[in-house]
Amino acid sequence: MRPYRSRFAWKPIITLIMVFMLLAGSLPGLAFAEQAPPTVKPVFTQIIAGTYYSTALRSDGTVWAWGRNLWSELGIQEQMVSTSVAAPVRLAGLSDIVAISTNKSGYQLAVKKDGTVWEWGGSLEDVKKGILPRQLKPLTGMSQAIAGSKFGFGLCTDRSVWVWARSKEPSAGGAPVTVLPTRVSGLANVKQITAVGDTVYAVKSDGSVWQFTASLDTAPASASASASTQNTAAAASQIRLTAAARIAGLPAVQQFVPNFNAALAIDLKGQTRILSWTPGAKPKLFHPELKVKAVSTGAYSSSLLLTQSGDVYSIDMFNSADKGKKIRLASPIKAIAAGTYHGLALDGEGRVFGWGADNWNETGGPAASPDHMAYAPMQVRRDITMTLNGKPLVTIFPAIMVGSSISVPLKDTLRSLGGDYKVTVNSNAQSVMAILYKGKQYEVQYQGSQILLDGVATGVSVPANFGLTSGVTMLQCGVLKQIGIGCIWNSQTGTLNITG
Missing domain, CATH: 2.120.10 (Neuraminidase)
Incomplete structure (x- = not known):
């Protein structure tokens, strides 16, 4: 006897697939156009x-x-x-x-x-x-x-x-x-x-x-x-x-790192020696309690030691009493x-x-x-590759990410899209930023940490820990989207594609 198969068994599944496809085309987070092919994340x-x-x-x-x-x-x-x-x-x-x-x-x-x-x-x-x-x-x-x-x-x-x-x-x-x-x-x-x-x-x-x-x-x-x-x-x-x-007096070394005052050398067993440039000075063991993988010296007496276990110590090269700060x-x-x-x-x-x-x-x-x-x-802040319609954005300023908010250098972004901006002061002594884009003008103002567009709250705010921005005007992508400029973020590759 053949097993019974309903001719309607696949309909619920097909219906769910169609609903998902419709949602994917309408919801920004699921839009297929915003998904980039998976690649290895650069580090x-x-x-x-x-x-x-x-x-x-x-x-x-x-x-x-x-x-x-x-x-x-x-x-x-x-x-x-x-x-x-x-x-x-x-x-x-x-x-x-x-x-x-x-x-x-x-x-x-x-x-x-x-x-x-x-x-x-x-x-x-x-x-x-x-x-x-x-x-x-x-x-x-x-x-x-x-x-x-x-x-x-x-x-x-x-x-x-x-x-x-x-x-x-x-x-x-x-x-x-x-x-x-x-x-x-x-x-x-x-x-x-x-x-x-x-x-x-x-x-x-x-090792010499x-x-x-x-x-x-x-x-x-x-x-x-x-x-x-x-x-x-x-x-x-x-x-x-x-x-x-x-250089005499050194055993075989795997790394030798000098500065203007002295040098640090790591031997084949992970022991570090310090060599002063004072005439006649001989190499001395430097913090022999540490098994060292790499050293890096600053311009003066400070140095960093990386141990074989992955710990980092900051040590004054010429202070014998300095036990090092982890x-x-x-x-x-x-x-x-x-x-x-x-x-x-x-x-x-x-x-x-x-x-x-x-x-x-x-x-x-x-x-x-x-x-x-x-x-x-x-x-260190996220390294963000900025592209404009798929090509590198010409700018010397970085995009800055704080939390999930990304800001871009406004002038270079707008001018690459044929737009521009200017800053004026209104009758209330408030700075008003006018964005010119595709024949239209938009006014951007700040009310506390909130950003207003043509006097209406955008729902976008300036992050509290935004910090300095290289002396250049930055604007959040959430505001740019409201005037028709797309910002497509690929977290896998660290790429922000600006479209317009």
């Missing part, structure tokens, strides 16, 4: 910190910066306009990056996946004009690049070390930059390089540490040479290198970066935390203390 993989600024490399090969831009440190603009950036902003022109470095004074270098070297940040000549990210030609085949004061230093894939003089041309200007790299003689099988100023420390594969210094030689080229030959000879003659010399971080840390006055930590999930001085948003979030100090680590 931060490397951090560096300088004097009042921070930079991070993301797993998708993009580079993000935040903090002070007073001397064009961030490399976001040629003519200095913004003095600081309150949240991570993506640097235009950098992609497929695998390593970054800073000289802590506003100059940065990066290595691309193809082995090319890129630079950005403050220039040597004009502190008010920045270098936008640009390639340094003809450098290729590099695995690491270190930013010095007047030089750049590179570690080639064949483990040789190279040096080149920084260009004095302050602006990117779209012109290719040519450098004349010089190979360092007497150094081979190098696995790591680091520098302070223009003195380089190279760790060989056998070698030192050399680069300087500028102003000797003129031969007067009998042709003009093109003179230029080449003059540029080449600028580089003078001391002979590479081994930084209160909830999750195990995999990387650290000591700036001049602040610290950064990167955890296993790719999240960055900052603490210390926060005068210029260098810790990545609004400091709760009125003295502009972040006394406890706080997570």
Whole structure:
């Protein structure tokens, strides 16, 4: 006997499917148009910190910066306009990056996946004009690049070390930059390089540490040479290198990190040693109770130690009585970066935390203390990729997320859509913002923390802990939606697509 099957058994299910499809097309949270294909969420993989600024490399090969831009440190603009950036902003022109470095004074270098070297940040000549990210030609085949004061230093894939003089041309200007790299003689099988100023420390594969210094030689080229030959000879003659010399008294090390006062070295067993630059000083054990994975030194005596268990300690290098302060971080840390006055930590999930001085948003979030100090680590604000109708939004300012509210830089957003805005003062001495968009004008006012549109409450408020916004006018996406500008947020990829 065949089992009985009702011809109506599937109708309730089909009806439910049809109802769901109708709801999905009408409810914003379920609209299929707002759903992006699932992708791997990009996370931060490397951090560096300088004097009042921070930079991070993301797993998708993009580079993000935040903090002070007073001397064009961030490399976001040629003519200095913004003095600081309150949240991570993506640097235009950098992609497929695998390593970054800073000289802590506003100059940065990066290595691309193809082995090319890129630079950005403050220039040597004009502190008010920045270098936008640009390639340094003809450098290729590099695995690491270190930013010095007047030089750049590179570690080639064949483990040789190279040096080149920084260009004095302050602006990117779209012109290719040519450098004349010089190979360092007497150094081979190098696995790591680091520098302070223009003195380089190279760790060989056998764990030995070698030192050399680069300087500028102003000797003129031969007067009998042709003009093109003179230029080449003059540029080449600028580089003078001391002979590479081994640092005595150190066991085989896995990391060597110097600053202007001393250096910290980690041996193969995780023991740390401190080496003072005082003539005749010998390396001494430094907090041997800690099994250390990595160290990072600030400009002066402060240093950060990352233990093999993922804990972070802040220790004064020259205070023998300092037992170290354990930084209160909830999750195990995999990387650290000591700036001049602040610290950064990167955890296993790719999240960055900052603490210390926060005068210029260098810790990545609004400091709760009125003295502009972040006394406890706080997570850096979300890195948000902004696109306009599917293409990157042209702006040097970041979007800022507080809770579930996202604000965008208003001027750049509106002008990219053919609109604009202006601020006037009404008869009650209140500031009124007029938004011009698609032939219409809308008035935006603030009543306490509430935002009014044409005198009517929008239901959108300014978050209480919004903090500083880089001196640029920001507006919540919830208000923009009410004048016809779409804001589609993909939390998986961290992308905000603005449409209009």
